[in-house]
Amino acid sequence: MYDAVIIGAGPAGLSAAIACAKWNLQVVVIDEFMKPGGRLLGQLHQEPDGTWWNGIKEANILVEQARALGVDIWCGVSVHHIEEVGQGWRVHTNKERIDTPKLLLATGAAETPAPVPGWTLPGVMSIGAAQVMTNVHRVRPGKKGIVIGINVLSAAITRELQLAGGDVVGMVLPPVNPITKDAGNPRKVMQSLLRISHLAPSAFLRMGGKLSRANWMQKLALTFYPKSGVKMWGIPIHLRKAAVQINGEKEVESVTICSVTPDGKRIEGSEQTMDVDFVCIAGGLYPLAELAAVAGCPFHYFPELGGHVPVHNERMKTPLEGLYVAGNITGIESAKVARAQGFVAGLSIAKETIQSADSAIDKHLENALDEVRKIRSNAAIQFHQDIHAGRNKMESIYKEQFS
Amino acid sequence: MKDSAIVICRCEEVTLEELTNTAKEYKCSARELKLRTRAGMGYCGGRTCRFAIDAILMEATGNQTPDQIPLKYQPPVRPVSFQTLGGGCHE
Structure with missing residues (x-):
């Protein structure tokens, strides 16, 4: 006993x-x-x-x-x-x-799940699953991937995927729905990211960290957020772009993303498609x-x-x-x-x-x-x-x- | 594809739209929402969609998340064989 x-x-x-x-x-x-x-x-x-x-x-x-x-x-x-x-x-x-x-x-x-249209296609996985595949089983989750969901955890794991030789085209927000809510709001996401800005090898984010108390500064930073994203370890972080749809016939072939306002509203006509063969969903x-x-x-x-x-x-x-x-x-x-x-x-x-x-x-x-x-x-x-x-x-x- | 067509419960193929409409129409509890739509009743035991079902319900009814877990957990919390449950492997 x-x-x-x-x-x-x-x-x-x-x-x-x-x-x-x-x-x-x-x-x-x-x-x-x-x-x-x-x-x-x-x-x-x-x-x-x-x-x-x-x-x-x-x-x-x-x-x-x-x-x-x-x-x-x-x-x-x-x-x-x-x-x-x-x-x-x-x-x-x-x-x-x-x-x-x-x-x-x-x-x-x-x-936590972060539902995105098309998320039941093979090739879509939670970011934790991608981490286990990469670091525990030593299997690459795919050739080229995108991370949907920008938070402390997904930033850390994306970095691990990169260290393991994975090609991550960027990190984008999830679409706003009753489940994702604030995770699709650039302003809210920015606030939570500023807490890890000391880890980011980027002058932009470090500066943001120091000025994080000021709301107007965050708004300004989001308004003028670079179209190509801010790079962390060379990976573009798109705080003003959200995944709209994961596409593919039998498995993931691409992801449609669009630009969003600082409050997370979709900007019509800004859609673009990125070719990927795996998608990591990071809901926290x-x-x-x-x-x-x-x-x-x-x-x-x-x-x-x-x-x-x-x-x-x-x-x-x-x-x-x-x-x-x-x-x-x-x-x-x-x-x-x-x-x-x-x-x-x-x-x-x-x-x-x-x-x-x-x-x-x-x-x-x-x-x-x-x-x-x-x-x-x-x-x-x-x-x-x-x-x-x-x-x-x-x-x-x-x-x-x-x- | 419309956003509302997102599949929330994969095992039983229940969409966001179906869950939102049911929650709004009946202003129901998490358990009632589950029984009406079958969301969370598949073989994974709701391990993927439970959180989403709770979130949809709170949004549709405007209620705050309560301190007690909305959708009750029932054993077995992992898939097990009938033999295991029947005690066949213990005796």
């Missing part, structure tokens, strides 16, 4: 397993992908200080550390249901059923919390955290006895934050499992909590500007309603 079951072998799940194993807990980490590491496996980017973040290397470090401590890692196993039984949880997988006193959900995030990420939902965990909706988040406290406990969460299921942030949160969750689980009067674990837990706050404040890429506000709100909801 395991002391704890951890669902998700990404940065949060693996580091939680490490923390548990350091306190002599027997744990198993379950992941539906065939390799451990989660989304770390797809990550490769340069930090503002010039160093490279190689996700595969980071994943290997965690996996080796976990295995050395005796953690079991099951890959290619899907959890389809969890339920509270007696003093713990029953985890139903496609292989076996496991009962455990403590259960950690570290299931990460899923991609939302916390993947389906198992917390079937468990009956209360939720709260936080746009700043990416959507519906299971209620939890800073120590990663949910209001349900023995159920914990860590990583992107608690809100969209970087892998480094997820890893630090996982460590907190692992220590939380260990503390309640051993229930010793030893204050050493409390000290470790306090340090781990400080580490999360520090990493969050120093994050190079903040997926949402109000992440701190969202986190604080969640903490007070837990305190007021559930403790």
